[in-house]
Amino acid sequence: xxxxxxxxxxxxxxxxxxxxxxxxxxxxxxxxxxxxxxxxxxxxxxxxxxxxxxxxxxxxxxxxxxxxxxxxxxxxxxxxxxxxxxxxxxxxxxxxxxxxxxxx
Numbered sequence: 001x002x003x004x005x006x007x008x009x010x011x012x013x014x015x016x017x018x019x020x021x022x023x024x025x026x027x028x029x030x031x032x033x034x035x036x037x038x039x040x041x042x043x044x045x046x047x048x049x050x051x052x053x054x055x056x057x058x059x060x061x062x063x064x065x066x067x068x069x070x071x072x073x074x075x076x077x078x079x080x081x082x083x084x085x086x087x088x089x090x091x092x093x094x095x096x097x098x099x100x101x102x103x104x
Contacts, residue, residue, distance in 0.1 A: 003054040009042040014060065019088075021057055023078070025066040032067050032095070046070050050081035058086030069096030 022041035024030040030043050062082050079090040
C-alpha cells in the first residue's frame, strides 16, 4: 500500500539554500503558524502513527512545532520516522512547555 503525504505537504515550497521544513503537531499548531512557515510546513495529527505517512523531508532540517504538549514517545516516534525518510536533523519546539529541545 502506498503511503499518503501528510496534510499540506504537497503544496510546500522548500528553498534551495535553506532546506528547513516545519511539521506542525495538530491543527492548533498550524493555526499559530505564520504564512512563511506554513508555506514550508505540513501537519501531523498525533492520533495517527507517523509511519502512516510518506514524509517529504529528504536532505532537510525539520522543526517540529508543538503547541499541544504532545507526549514524548509520540514526538520520538515522529522524529525517528522523519529521519528514516532522510531528514538531516530534527528539532522539537514545545510551546506548551516553553522548551526548545536539542536534536531528537
